[in-house]
Amino acid sequence: MTGAMKKIRIHGPILLWLQLLTFVCFGRIMTTPIWHGMDGDILCEAHILSQNPVEMLGHLGFYFSQPLLQLAFLLEYRVFGLDTAGYIGVNLFIHAFNAFIVYMLVNMLFPRKSMAILAATLFALGVGSYGKIFMAIHQLESLLLSCLHLLTLYFFIRNDFRHKGKLLSKFFLLGLFLFLLSGLTKATSFSLILSLLAYKLFFNPWRGGRVLLSRDLLTIAVVGVLFQLAQNTWGYTHPTVFGAPEANPIFSWISIKNLFRYLNLMFFPMQRSPIMESAPGWMILVYQARTLIRIFLTLSIISYSFFGFIFGSKAIRFFIAWTYISLLPFTGQTITGTWLNLSHLYLTSLGFCIILAAGAEGTSALLRARKRARFVPYLAPLAFVAMSLGLTYELDHSNKLKAQGEEARELRATVDRICD
Numbered sequence: 001m002t003g004a005m006k007k008i009r010i011h012g013p014i015l016l017w018l019q020l021l022t023f024v025c026f027g028r029i030m031t032t033p034i035w036h037g038m039d040g041d042i043l044c045e046a047h048i049l050s051q052n053p054v055e056m057l058g059h060l061g062f063y064f065s066q067p068l069l070q071l072a073f074l075l076e077y078r079v080f081g082l083d084t085a086g087y088i089g090v091n092l093f094i095h096a097f098n099a100f101i102v103y104m105l106v107n108m109l110f111p112r113k114s115m116a117i118l119a120a121t122l123f124a125l126g127v128g129s130y131g132k133i134f135m136a137i138h139q140l141e142s143l144l145l146s147c148l149h150l151l152t153l154y155f156f157i158r159n160d161f162r163h164k165g166k167l168l169s170k171f172f173l174l175g176l177f178l179f180l181l182s183g184l185t186k187a188t189s190f191s192l193i194l195s196l197l198a199y200k201l202f203f204n205p206w207r208g209g210r211v212l213l214s215r216d217l218l219t220i221a222v223v224g225v226l227f228q229l230a231q232n233t234w235g236y237t238h239p240t241v242f243g244a245p246e247a248n249p250i251f252s253w254i255s256i257k258n259l260f261r262y263l264n265l266m267f268f269p270m271q272r273s274p275i276m277e278s279a280p281g282w283m284i285l286v287y288q289a290r291t292l293i294r295i296f297l298t299l300s301i302i303s304y305s306f307f308g309f310i311f312g313s314k315a316i317r318f319f320i321a322w323t324y325i326s327l328l329p330f331t332g333q334t335i336t337g338t339w340l341n342l343s344h345l346y347l348t349s350l351g352f353c354i355i356l357a358a359g360a361e362g363t364s365a366l367l368r369a370r371k372r373a374r375f376v377p378y379l380a381p382l383a384f385v386a387m388s389l390g391l392t393y394e395l396d397h398s399n400k401l402k403a404q405g406e407e408a409r410e411l412r413a414t415v416d417r418i419c420d
Contacts, residue, residue: 015100021125032088032403033403047077050078082415094147099124104154106119114361119353126349127352127353127385128352130391135399150347152182152192153196159172160216202317258331259327262330262344262348266348268297327344360380
């Protein structure tokens with residue numbers, strides 16, 4: 001049996017499990033019609049560009065102006081047309097594949113297969129990010145970017161494990177290619193470089209290698225700088241996250257506050273929203289105590305981060321650092337306010353899921369001699385799974401109500417007319 005076939009036999013069932021689990025738990029959102037104005041604009045532009053795909057190279061669209069993203073939407077439009085279910089199905093497929101990369105990454109760094117499966121399962125069920133990123137067509141950008149970032153990280157680390165950072169290995173060259181592709185989706189390459197630096201800081205001293213002067217890290221950093229300069233000179237520089245040039249993010253001391261607000265949101269995903277208007281009484285009481293809860297959570301997060309860095313394993317330290325680094329691009333202030341977007345927690349939730357899985361697995365191992373008690377630690381991740389599924393279904397129900405409104409019906413009629 002060849003090495004590739006052996007890996008497929010070992011890891012293939014995990015990929016199928018994550019795909020099946022994702023579509024069983026979230027397949028219901030595929031029945032939601034178009035309700036978001038941005039989705040309508042994307043479909044209209046995909047229709048226009050489909051008449052002459054060559055125009056894509058010079059087209060500055062309403063939302064997507066990166067060539068890789070434009071190509072992805074064009075391919076989807078050619079296959080699905082105006083069938084929203086197909087677009088959401090692709091989102092779910094990519095999300096499940098991202099969960100599989102999480103499994104491969106955790107299994108390589110710890111390595112404990114049962115813990116890797118648990119972490120990937122939690123990630124697939126939206127723990128920490130709560131499913132908002134699957135629910136709209138335009139979220140394909142965030143899912144693709146996350147996929148490329150995770151694959152780049154995986155191949156970079158695998159190359160370090162297998163070939164000690166060799167530049168001409170197939171793992172490094174593939175990771176470098178995916179790194180460049182991620183820049184064709186959105187310009188957030190430097191957060192990935194910081195994550196790779198964090199890996200080197202925690203693992204290379206133990207492996208006896210260089211950190212800042214390692215050739216593979218320096219190569220990716222130089223390529224990232226050159227790519228960014230080229231993109232600013234010849235590419236489309238207007239950011240896709242913020243609507244107008246004057247709304248560009250400003251990073252200040254408030255960004256530190258936003259950082260911990262986002263981390264709180266993973267544990268306590270309650271914000272002022274229309275969903276709260278129809279929430280049961282006990283949930284309203286919990287929401288009213290949010291200030292006290294958030295203070296407690298912030299102190300707990302700071303405490304865990306501090307002691308995790310001091311006493312945790314190399315892998316735990318790396319994923320704590322990953323959690324903070326992955327949030328940095330989303331902590332800036334804009335003139336539009338400080339609303340926290342659950343979609344920005346997608347990559348950050350990777351660290352959260354791993355910490356939950358490590359805690360449950362480690363505590364269960366301590367209770368190995370007690371047959372029933374050893375399953376008690378898994379109640380914590382199970383509670384977050386229940387919260388994630390509940391919130392995801394509430395968000396989908398809210399979107400379905402919006403889709404029934406007059407504004408959404410007019411949006412769909414406009415899209416049908418333009419794309420006819």
